[in-house]
Amino acid sequence: MRAADLAEEFGVSLMTIHRDLDFLQSQGRLRKVRGGATGLPSAQFHGSVAERMSTMAQTKQQLARAAARELVPGQTVLLDDSTTCLHLTRLLTERTPLTVITTSLPAITALAKEPGVSLIALGGSCFPAYDPFMGLHTADSVEAFRADVLFMSTTAVTRGRCSHTSPETVQVKRATMAAATRRVLLADHTDFTRDGLYAQAPLADFDLLVVDDGLAADEVGAARRCGWWRGAPRRRGPPTPRSGRTTVRAAPGRARRPAVLPPTRSGTPPRRGPGPPSSRRPALPSSRRR
Numbered sequence: 001m002r003a004a005d006l007a008e009e010f011g012v013s014l015m016t017i018h019r020d021l022d023f024l025q026s027q028g029r030l031r032k033v034r035g036g037a038t039g040l041p042s043a044q045f046h047g048s049v050a051e052r053m054s055t056m057a058q059t060k061q062q063l064a065r066a067a068a069r070e071l072v073p074g075q076t077v078l079l080d081d082s083t084t085c086l087h088l089t090r091l092l093t094e095r096t097p098l099t100v101i102t103t104s105l106p107a108i109t110a111l112a113k114e115p116g117v118s119l120i121a122l123g124g125s126c127f128p129a130y131d132p133f134m135g136l137h138t139a140d141s142v143e144a145f146r147a148d149v150l151f152m153s154t155t156a157v158t159r160g161r162c163s164h165t166s167p168e169t170v171q172v173k174r175a176t177m178a179a180a181t182r183r184v185l186l187a188d189h190t191d192f193t194r195d196g197l198y199a200q201a202p203l204a205d206f207d208l209l210v211v212d213d214g215l216a217a218d219e220v221g222a223a224r225r226c227g228w229w230r231g232a233p234r235r236r237g238p239p240t241p242r243s244g245r246t247t248v249r250a251a252p253g254r255a256r257r258p259a260v261l262p263p264t265r266s267g268t269p270p271r272r273g274p275g276p277p278s279s280r281r282p283a284l285p286s287s288r289r290r
Contacts, residue, residue, distance in 0.1 A: 002036040056188050057087075059212045063186045064088040066210050067151055070184060071095040075148040078176050079107055081132030081169075082153030084186045086110070092117060101145055103138055103172060105131040120145065127168070134168040142175040150180035154187055156194035160203050160222055163196030170200045182207050189214035 003017045010017075021036075064087035071077065073095055079085045081104035089107045092098055096116025102108060103122045111119050124138030152173060154162040162185070164170050177183055185206040192215060203209060203222075 004035070006036075056190060059188045059214075060084045060087050062212060063188065063210050064091060067184060067186055068092070068095065070149065070208070071098070072148075073097055075099070076101065076146070078102070078145075078147040078150040078152075078180050079104060080150075080152040080173060080176065081105075081107070081134075082186070084153040084188075085151050088151055088186075101142075101147060103133045103176075105133065124172075125168070127166075132169075132172075134166070134172050136171070139171045139175040142172065142179050145179055147176075147180045149182045149184060150176055151184050151186060152176065154185065154191055154196075154200070156196040157187060157192045157203065157219075158195055162200045162203070164198050164200055165196055167198050170198045173200055177201060177205065184208045184210060186210045188212050189216070189219075192216070192219050 003014055003021065007014045007017045060083060063084055067088055068091040071092070074097060075095075076099040077092075079089065079100060079102040081102070085102075086104065086106055089100075089110050092100065092111065093114055093116060096114075097118070098116065099118040099120065100107075100111055101120040101122060102111075103124070105126065108119065108121045111117050122133055122138050122141050124133040124141065125135035126132075127134055155164045155169075156162070164173070183206045185203070185208070187209065189212055
């Protein structure tokens with residue numbers, strides 16, 4: 001929309017329109033461009049919290065359910081300020097007791113009175129457009145803690161690297177990654193089609209990638225070459241094999257745990273967390289067989 005058209009339609013000055021657009025941009029409702037404003041996402045803007053919560057909502061719920069299976073009662077959990085992790089907060093009460101550390105104001109509000117959840121809120125500069133605490137003070141406060149697992153989402157994945165729309169976001173997310181023993185990335189397939197202005201970390205820096213089955217085959221291959229990843233099961237429908245897709249879907253009427261896929265090449269960095277115990281007994285030397 002053009003600022004001049006808005007001024008003419010509402011019978012106000014162009015300066016008034018620009019002040020109003022500045023305010024709406026600070027609330028995350030639009031992005032100012034030369035001569036006006038737009039609601040379209042870009043490498044520096046991806047919408048308000050309300051818009052992102054309603055976008056791909058069912059897929060984000062599926063990713064959150066798959067991520068919740070990684071939780072063990074008694075753990076200390078780091079949550080980022082993403083809307084995908086906000087869906088995860090609604091499932092944490094099923095895995096209590098937990099200690100939760102987060103920078104997300106909506107997550108703090110949701111968990112403040114939950115029994116079984118010991119909540120640690122990381123303060124700092126509040127960004128009303130996205131409702132998190134970010135900045136230097138937030139990043140410094142993260143260093144005082146150590147978490148068993150970090151759940152994080154991303155604005156975009158481009159050429160195997162996560163990126164975001166602000167340097168403050170990258171600063172805090174890098175600090176949370178350094179503070180966690182195990183790192184889990186939650187991303188839907190649309191994240192792989194967007195761009196972010198500021199690079200954060202390569203996919204290889206995460207221990208687990210939880211993604212829906214809409215991800216293109218070439219991106220699946222690239223993710224597997226980075227190490228470990230997990231496909232979120234579909235909510236309903238029989239398991240149907242798809243060429244190039246390696247996700248696992250839930251059979252109707254029962255819950256099914258998604259498969260963890262091993263690396264497809266040698267030399268992949270080992271997982272930071274302890275792996276699942278092997279169900280196979282080691283083979284005996286031929287001299288000890290009977």
